[in-house]
Amino acid sequence: MTVSESSSQTITARGSPLDGRYASRLAPLKDLFSEFGLIKHRVEIEVRWLEQLARTPQIQEVPPLTDDACAFLDHIVADFSVTDAEQVKAIESRTNHDVKAVEYFLKEAISSKPELQQISEFIHFACTSEDINNLAYAVMLDKGRNNALCR
Structure with missing residues (x-):
């Protein structure tokens, strides 16, 4: 790529x-x-x-999770892939709701674990989409500040 091609791509970049x-x-x-x-x-x-609900004794319908269940949930988060995100987007195309699509994705992801499947209705329990979004954005901003901008 020549300097003028690079310059042209920069100046015509979509967005900002x-x-x-x-x-x-x-x-x-x-x-x-x-x-x-x-x-x-x-x-x-x-x-x-969901893990916090399981740690809250007053919510008796969600029993404490075993180490195996916690590890399974940790793997869902740690191993989340572009393919998983595409599944969420496919669900969103049917539900027309981005956060609801995440809820449905997780219900499907935990359906193979009986311990987790029995509490699947507590995914997103007592939350609004804004609760999930504002925390997700806050974590993203924190990571951006700590991992990229403060180097």
Whole structure:
């Protein structure tokens, strides 16, 4: 690619100067703040919420989770992939709701584990979409600040 081709791609970048002029400086943030990044963080928030419900003795309908169940949930978060995000997007195309799609994705993901399947209706329990979104964005901003901007 020549300098003029590179310059042309930068100046015609869709979006904003962040996508063009400053793209190289923001590369470490690209994946974190992508749609994939948002979906991944929504999944993490929903999983951590379910774990918190299980740690709350007053919510007797959600018993404490075994180490095996916790490890299974941790793997869902840690191993979340582009393929998983595409599944969420496919669900969203049917539900027309982004956070509800994450809920349905997780219900399907835990359906093979009887211990988790029995509490699947507590995914997203007592939450609004805003509860999930604002926490997902907060975690993303924190990671962006700590991992990319403060180096």
